[in-house]
Amino acid sequence: MILRSFSFLLLLWIIGFAWFAIDLPRPASDDVQTDSVVVLTGGAKRIDRGLELLEAKKAQYLLISGVDRDVKPHELAVEYGRSDSLFECCIDLGFQSVDTRSNALETARWAARRKDTSLRLVTSDWHMRRAKLELERAIPPEISIIADAVASAPSLGMLFKEYNKYLMRQVAALAGV
Numbered sequence: 001m002i003l004r005s006f007s008f009l010l011l012l013w014i015i016g017f018a019w020f021a022i023d024l025p026r027p028a029s030d031d032v033q034t035d036s037v038v039v040l041t042g043g044a045k046r047i048d049r050g051l052e053l054l055e056a057k058k059a060q061y062l063l064i065s066g067v068d069r070d071v072k073p074h075e076l077a078v079e080y081g082r083s084d085s086l087f088e089c090c091i092d093l094g095f096q097s098v099d100t101r102s103n104a105l106e107t108a109r110w111a112a113r114r115k116d117t118s119l120r121l122v123t124s125d126w127h128m129r130r131a132k133l134e135l136e137r138a139i140p141p142e143i144s145i146i147a148d149a150v151a152s153a154p155s156l157g158m159l160f161k162e163y164n165k166y167l168m169r170q171v172a173a174l175a176g177v
Contacts, residue, residue, distance in 0.1 A: 013167075020163045021156075024125040025149035032146050034059045035116040040103045040131055041066035043124040045150045050122050051080055053148075054090055059120060063110050065094035065103045100127070101169075104134035111139060118144045125149040126159055130166040137173060 027049075037059040039050035047064060054062045064076070073087040092110065097103040111119060119139075123131045128149040135145055154162070 016167070017160070017163050020129070020166070021159045024151075024154075025128040025147055026125070027151070028120060028146050028148040030056070030058065032058065032120065032148075034118040034120040034144075034146055036061040036063060036111065036114060036118075037120045037122060037148075038063045038065060038107050038110075038135075040100070040121075040123040040127070043127065043150065043152060045152075046122055046124065047076070047080060049148065049150050051082060051086075053120065053122070054086070060090065061114065062091045063094055063107060064091065065106050065110075066097045067093040067095055069095045100131050100134050103131065104138035107135060108138035111143060116143060118146065120146045120148050122148045122150060124152045124154070126152060126154040126162050130162065130169055133166070133169055133173065 037050045037053050039046050039062065041047070041064060050062050050064065053059055067076075071093065073091065073093060074084055076082075076091075076093070077084050077087045094103075094106045094110065097106045107119070119135075121128070121132055121135060128147050132145060132147050139145070
């Protein structure tokens with residue numbers, strides 16, 4: 001009986017991992033308008049995507065969450081070839097977060113201060129499911145989240161780790177933790 005239960009759970013895990021690895025989230029439609037865009041740092045092209053959306057007026061404001069405390073807005077403006085005025089008017093840098101869960105908490109506080117009703121979440125495709133889960137847990141249900149995944153080429157090892165983190169956070173959510 002124990003062996004069958006273990007085998008069944010293992011089979012569920014394998015099927016889930018196959019789904020997780022094969023069906024990665026995709027970018028959102030460029031037609032979608034939201035109050036703000038939130039970019040979680042840590043992957044290539046994430047900030048680029050957020051800046052493109054802001055400049056295309058798909059949102060009025062941008063939060064870049066998980067920025068190193070030593071980074072200044074002017075440095076990011078130079079690095080990404082944008083004007084300082086864009087960073088002054090419309091972009092906030094979030095220095096409080098160190099992981100996905102604290103990204104969500106930082107974003108929730110920021111969105112509440114701004115009274116946002118919709119957010120476009122930008123992160124890598126392999127990271128999107130867990131990032132969205134954390135954000136959904138941190139913000140009120142009346143704020144809609146549009147997932148906008150940045151395509152990447154994650155390694156099998158990266159997918160393995162992320163899938164297990166996602167499962168653990170799902171279990172924690174079910175347990176109310």
